[in-house]
Amino acid sequence: MDEAKSRKGKVVIVSGPSGVGKSTICKEVVKRLNNVDLSVSVTTRPRSEREVDGDDYWFISEEEFQERIDKGLLLEYAEVFGHLYGTPKVKVDELLQRGRTVILEIDVQGAKQAKAIFPDALMIFILPPSAKTLAERMNHRGREGAEAAEERLDGAGAEIAAAWQYYEHMVINEDLQQAMNECVQIIKSVEGES
Ligand code: 5GP
Numbered sequence: 001m002d003e004a005k006s007r008k009g010k011v012v013i014v015s016g017p018s019g020v021g022k023s024t025i026c027k028e029v030v031k032r033l034n035n036v037d038l039s040v041s042v043t044t045r046p047r048s049e050r051e052v053d054g055d056d057y058w059f060i061s062e063e064e065f066q067e068r069i070d071k072g073l074l075l076e077y078a079e080v081f082g083h084l085y086g087t088p089k090v091k092v093d094e095l096l097q098r099g100r101t102v103i104l105e106i107d108v109q110g111a112k113q114a115k116a117i118f119p120d121a122l123m124i125f126i127l128p129p130s131a132k133t134l135a136e137r138m139n140h141r142g143r144e145g146a147e148a149a150e151e152r153l154d155g156a157g158a159e160i161a162a163a164w165q166y167y168e169h170m171v172i173n174e175d176l177q178q179a180m181n182e183c184v185q186i187i188k189s190v191e192g193e194s
Helices: 022-032 062-070 089-097 108-117 131-141 146-166 176-193
Strands: 011-015 036-038 074-080 083-088 101-105 122-127 169-172
Touching: 011 022, 011 108, 011 176, 022 036, 022 101, 022 176, 062 074, 062 083, 074 089, 074 108, 083 089, 083 108, 089 101, 101 108, 101 176, 108 146, 122 146, 122 176, 131 146, 169 176
Parallel strands: 011 101, 011 122, 036 101, 122 169
Antiparallel strands: 074 083
């Protein structure tokens, strides 16, 4: 693909079950590494009180999301827990053209689509130390209601099982600092290759 040939930057895909701490880790990586940016996804999920439009996500309607699909503006997209999530293509391409490393924090379905487009993408999966810890963290976060939290916990098992076959790096988030350090090191090592 011509597009892939002319690309200069690297793509890093980060996935993991809901509540595992992916966002915190990714934001810290961006702070620590000068050449790394985090792609901001579009979603039809309602914004929670703590989230900022254009920072955590671009919160859009289903009609707007469909329009972006129809116009080919999304690099990948998937339905996750009843809502649509997608990666804006133009922004990612622009960052890659400038030689930036771009983190896509996306689910396993989206990761497979993105890996097909960027075969040399680095794949990192963040694991909780145990199912119990994940449940506790999700309850503590309190962002979703009990039913939605349960659905997300149920989904975590299948996602983790798929990840073992698919992701080259599995990082256990038992200690947040350590997990951040590990991700920084992994990403630094690919940056060093270019
Ligand atoms: P949350 O609602 O907890 O922010 O995200 C739910 C799930 O959607 C997480 O697994 C997250 O990684 C995933 N997700 C977020 N943005 C995207 C995206 O642009 N594409 C895909 N495929 N998944 C996404």
